[in-house]
Amino acid sequence: MSILLQQLANGVVQGGLIALIALGYTMVYGIIQLINFAHGEIFMVGAYGSLATYTWLLPQGIKDSWVLSLPLMLLGGVVVAVVIALIMERFAYRPLRNAPRLAPLITALGISVALQEAVRTFYPDATSALRFPRVFAEGNLALGPISVPWSGVLIIVVSIVLSVLLQVYINRSRMGRAMRATAQDPDTAKLMGVNPDRVIVLTFVLGAALAGVAGLLYGSYITNVNIDMGFQTGIFAFTAAVLGGVGSIRGAVIGAFIIGLVKTIGGQYMPGGTQYDYVWIFVVLILVLVFRPQGLFGEPERVRA
């Protein structure tokens, strides 16, 4: 029983991390119908951006106190993630805006590989995993039989708070309205005076910023980073977005927590152990898509007049 509870807690932590990344997939898809396969790598470069900030920019006095180093590393990681995402949108996706859908999709896969190789080549010693400092309180939160590292608690809290803030921003603000309008009917949004480029750039920026936050939280929780982390976690996040209904904010978050729980519970109890946890995730995805192709919270594919 205590193992089950512990794995549930671990699953929620993983789900929170996946949620922060899944939001970027689902927002970009909602606006330009692109599965941005390079989004996992934005998460990865965000983590390396945080680590680089720690390694080369922070003086020892600040490194000794996580209260000071955490916000500065967060800033460094988010800036790197956002800048890379902006370059990617401007020079890779925008020229292909009116190309057949397959072209930007293949481009996204290409960028994904390119970013991994760029970090491997240019980041010192990135050929193997690098140690990442635990820039949060040491120790665990103990709740009866469950014990969750404080850095895991941080992931849960931050992911839920940011998801709610994002949802409020999209539902209430003027730019959020413009985003929803563009997602529902891009031509009519233009007739309202909405500049599609601005909406698309904002979408990439929001997604990348959340991925950058996730990069730091991941590093601090796992205490090491490697260039494959974006691919692995990106697959989970993409699956979460599809499971929840791609384009839906709420769906991505709920999908992410389901994936996190299936991963840890499946890894604990199903044959094959953690080596096979991917399998159960995709089994759940297939089952959901068979019975509900639009995902849990997705709108059925609409036909435009």
Next chain:
Amino acid sequence: MSPLLEVRNLSVAYGAIEAVRDISFTVEAGQIVSLIGSNGAGKTTTLRTISGLLRPASGEILLEGEPIHAQPAHAILGAGVAHSPEGRRLFPRMTVEENLQLGAYVRKDDGVEKDMQRVYDLFPVLGERRHNKAGLFSGGEQQMLAMGRAMMSKPRLLMLDEPSMGLSPIMTQLIFDTIKELKEQGTTILLVEQNALAALALSDQAYVIDLGRTTLQGPGHELLADQRVRDAYLGES
């Protein structure tokens, strides 16, 4: 002085198919101008090109003498041309209020609330249901909202594409009364209609478009009396 809108020798093509061929017309400030003609004549294509959703193959579109045909759609709305598109194209998963707020998206002044109230005064049913999702509305209510939304940008030129399509005769009458009222309040209107009788009765100037060309033009009441128009578009033969 330049007319508010002038379309000169406009041609628009979808790939190899020319939907609009060498159309010219002008809209003077304060007028209601109609483009009438049968289905597929190129009226909707003409409006979509004016509002910047399509690019002309050749020809010019001038707003007060300034060419706008190379500008993106959002900039053309910003220049004062609002377009209520064919099929209304509301944002179905947004409320009435959100649709109206999007209509006023480019406005920075503080009169938005007041203008929203004006739309609710004009169409009380919208005010009563301001927090309901637009996708749940009847055709007539959707048309009211589409017109209200287009008015929210305070356009100098309001383009209405088939505002009476699919509406009951009573609702059609209400929509045409509203168009007349908008004109009296000083809005210039470019109207595309299959309901030629109602459109001509209302229009200061009208153009008959057939297979992508302008075939006849004149004041609405003259075209209404023209035997060729009556034969072709008013169901008499």
